[in-house]
Amino acid sequence: MIATAFSWLVFIGAGLVAIVAALLMVTRRNPIHSALWLIVAFFSVAIIYLSLNAQFIAVAQVIVYAGAIMMLVLFVIMLIHLEAEQELTSKKTSAKIIGGFITIILFLEIVAAVLSFQVTGTKGPFTPQMLANYGNVRSVGMVLYGKYMFPFEIASILLLIGIVGAVVLSKRRKE
């Protein structure tokens, strides 16, 4: 009873913080403020991951997203000095209104799909009890290095290509 009430509390609190931070992220003019609000949204989504028995992903979210990727974005914003530039008051407000309207329709479609959807399928072996006994990271490792061994290796090659690509792209060419 107490645990259920606590999980409702965590869901409502973290969910509201995530939505408000996301809205502020989209509407701020200064890109640095946008990036900082996005970090707030990432943290609250990480809290929701914790209440969903995904401790490994919650920690990875904080380290990879809120730590590494957002630090990279903040460095780039600092380097190319975007905060001085005001966004142009675009003439295309009609395009924005139509685009926003279509996206709202997309949202209503997703909500309709979710409301008419029943989770079916056979349940897997990883109950919360088993995860707590055996260890979350250990179980993720067993799946990742067992069933998903080949995709994991491909992902490492993808990261290597990303590193090489970033270095090649941002190198200043000598004329």
Next chain:
Amino acid sequence: MPTLPEVPISLYFALSAILFTIGAIGVITRRNAIIIFLCLELMLNGVNLAFIAAGNALNSLDGVVFVFFVMTVAAAEAAVGLAIFVMIFRLKGNVNVDQINLLKG
């Protein structure tokens, strides 16, 4: 004292849909390439939340593994995308997507 039900999975899916939609609105309405990139990250996060919620409801770890791969792709995308933004900024002096029409001749 009435018993409280567990948080239903459809609420997690609804939160995921809200985050995805806010990100999509940002991608469509903003013109600054870096803010569009941030909104893309928010959309990926909404999808990740749906993966984790479904995996938790089905007692499966496949959702966690898929989120792991999405994070890998997002990290590679961030590195390459930001390098491209830096290059475009060197070339044009801003990163407004309305003015990035280099292939137009």
